[in-house]
Amino acid sequence: MTSQAQAPVQDPASGRAADRRRWLALAVVMTAAFMDLVDVTIVNIAIPSIERDLSATFGSIQWITAGYALAFAAGLITGGRLGDIYGRKQMFLIGMAGFTLASALCGFAANPEMLVASRLLQGAMAAMMVPQVLAIIHVTFPAHERGKVFGMFGAVVGLGAVSGPMLGALLTQWNLFGLEWRPIFLINLPVGIAGLILGRRFITESKAPKALRLDLVGVALATLGLLMLLYPLTRGRELDWPLWGHLCMAGSLLVFGAFVAYEKYKARKDGSPLVELSLFKVKSFAAGVALQLTFGIACGIFFLVWTLYMQIGLGWSPLRAGATGIPFSLAVSAAAGLSVQKLVPRFGRKVLQTGALTMAAGLMLYIWEAGRYGTSIHAWQMALPLIVMGVGMGLIVAPLTDAVLSEVPREHSGSASGLINTTQQMGNALGLGLVSVVFFGAMDDRLAASAVGTAFAEAFQHSLWWVVAVLAVIFVVMFALPARPRAVEAPASAVAPVGEPVGEPVLVP
Structure with missing residues (x-):
């Protein structure tokens, strides 16, 4: 991208090479986002196996999930700012290397304490890596292309959501080499190594144009x-x-x-x-951050209690539980791409509000079915509420990211994306913490074996009403978003690749 007044002349071959390079860079950072998302969802499905193999208490299990979210949330703002200061490519590669190492430590954990510590490290390294994903996209692609790119990002989110549970289910069920749940972490090693090699080659370095301090x-x-x-x-x-x-x-x-x-x-x-408080003067950003927080709470509650309900309450195998989530994930992926590319440009924030209402409708249908069929419910009976929920979530996740970042100055894109991810992960950690209240608080501490299934089914329904209430709050807060998306193109010199003088024409491959 160049400033029109001083656009340098490029021959077509070099232009095609630059274009191909940035799309390859996009593939690398998308893979990192995919790896992070899979690592969260893959762990949920393996929780019962980890609990049995390591003789872990529920408190330890909660920390294996919430500890990652906590370290992630605590480090995201710092990770985003470090990218602004020292370069997004450099911090992305450091974060990916640390994430890969932490994954290996998780895979070889000998006890619950080591697994929790390794998950904390993994979350901290993800906090270094993930903010750079949105920042690199934001500075690499012009405003008129970002809608398509964020639509692809939403599709990757959906693919990660469907791949994580299924991959976790298969790896746990197959018990490769007698390792039980451990391959769910070890699978990150070849992916991380490939990402490091390709990222080093194809991602172009960028940082804030003025000198910043940590x-x-x-x-x-x-x-x-x-x-x-x-x-x-x-x-x-x-x-x-x-x-x-x-x-x-x-x-x-x-x-x-x-x-x-x-x-x-x-x-x-x-x-x-550390945080540019002036960003909160941008209405779309302030409203978006509030939405990320509340949406994270809803997701944190739902996905953990859903896993506990299917595998402990209903006694389903990891594979059966993972396969049950396929309609949901496919619906998220399809709706995410459709919402950004077709619906939001025409209908604006009404699409996101429709998503919140649709997701709430799917939850209430799920509550009715869980009460109607009890512990004899089948996976195919869950398909309809999960598809409705997935469509609702897909209408929210991809356009929300674009709306929040659309008016943020490019020099603060790392800090802004870190803050967005922080609030979402903080909401997720809050949701995981609230599981103790909304799920386990709804049943007796001591249950006879014959009563476990019914108690878990009732606690599941109770928890989903809390998620419905959170979505009602989300619907109201969405009125603070702009009625129509507005893409603001920053000048080409706002973010300069390393080695280029700020203020001169800059090409961002």
Whole structure:
């Protein structure tokens, strides 16, 4: 992309090479996003196997899932800003290398404690890698192409959602080399190595045009606030909700207040805050961040209780449970591409609001079926509510990302994408923590073996009503989004590949 006034002359062959290079770079970063998403969904389906093999308590199981989300959420803003400062390509490759190493440690974990620690490391490395995905897309493709690219991103999300449970189910069921659940992590090794080789070759480096510094005080305050909020919530039920937990969660609000005050001071002092608070003056960004948080809560609750319901409550095998989710994931993938490319340009935010209502309708249909058929429900009977839910989610996930980033200045794209992912993962961690309340809080602590199935089915229905309530909030908040998408093209010099002077014509392959 060049500035029109000073566009350099390119021969057609070099233009085609540059175009091919950026699409190959897109394939690499999409693969990283796919790997991250698969790693989340693949773990959910293997939870019962991990529980049996490692003799893990439910508290440990909750930390295997929530610990990843917590480390991910705590590090995402920092990861995004590091990309702005030191280069998105460099931080992407470092994050992918660390993620691959952490996956190996997860695969060879000898006990629940080692697995939890490895998952925390994996989440921290994902926080280094994932913010660069949206930032690289944002700076590589012009505004008129981003709708198509984010549509592809939504399709990859759907593919990851369908591949994760099925891949996890197959790998767990096959018990390759007697390793049981371990291949679900080890499979990341060849993918990560290939991504490192191709990413090093095809991704073009970019960073913020002005020199920025890492806000270490901001990092400390943001991480402390998230830990004070999410740790007691995640362990609360296991520890019988101690007083220190309530005080810690209340104190997190004070820490977040101090964080905001310090970020304002940092912006005035040297212009290098961890979070660009000026971004919240962009209406679409502020509303989008709130939506990412609440949507993350809904997803965090649903996907964990769904796995527990099918595999423990109904006693289904991992393969049967994974196959049950295929209609849902296919519906997400199809609706995501359709919403960005066809529906949103014509109908605007009404598409997202329709998605929230559709997803809520699918949940209520699921609640009715779970109550109607009880523990004798079949996988084919779940197909209709899952398809309806999947269509609703697909109408939300892809256009929401584009709407949130469309008016963000390119020099802050790394920080913005990190903040978007942080709020979504914070919501996901909150949702996972709330499972203790909305799911296990709805059943007795001691159940006879014959009563487990019925208790899990009833707790599942109870949890889904909470998700419906969250979607109602999402529907209302969506009124704060712009009625129509508005793509703002930043000048070509906003983000310069390393080695190019800012302000001169810049080609972004």
